[in-house]
Amino acid sequence: MFDEEEVLKLQAKFDKEDRLAREKAQQVEEANIAWDDIQAKIDADYQLAERLQAQEQQELTIEEKSTLFVQLLKTRKKHFAAKRAEEKRNRPPTKAQQRSIMRSQSGYWFESRLLDDLRVTVAQLMLLVQKLLLLVLKVNAAGISYYC
Numbered sequence: 001m002f003d004e005e006e007v008l009k010l011q012a013k014f015d016k017e018d019r020l021a022r023e024k025a026q027q028v029e030e031a032n033i034a035w036d037d038i039q040a041k042i043d044a045d046y047q048l049a050e051r052l053q054a055q056e057q058q059e060l061t062i063e064e065k066s067t068l069f070v071q072l073l074k075t076r077k078k079h080f081a082a083k084r085a086e087e088k089r090n091r092p093p094t095k096a097q098q099r100s101i102m103r104s105q106s107g108y109w110f111e112s113r114l115l116d117d118l119r120v121t122v123a124q125l126m127l128l129v130q131k132l133l134l135l136v137l138k139v140n141a142a143g144i145s146y147y148c
Contacts, residue, residue, distance in 0.1 A: 060068075093101065
């Protein structure tokens, strides 16, 4: 059936796979333990920070509270001023503003006409370049040298 050498090789292979699986499991376990330690440290730091913050809040004096209140009022004032400005920008234009816009856009027709003419000119130029390239290719194909 099986040769003794094959049996030993298979046994060595199984032993090696088993050892690798144990090492992998041990590494995962060590990583889990390390992660748990890190998580515990983070939780402890968070609790300490909460305690210190609570103590600091209790220690605030009336002057500090008043300065914080003034800062809060200033930030609220800035926020609502910005909000009003945004609403003002988003309002539709009045009739007078619309007339002004229409007057300023009346020159648009002339500008668009110039752009259309320019596009036509560029298209014509492209056709000339294509014809020139075809001519060069025909001359090249005919074997005529056009170098000086």
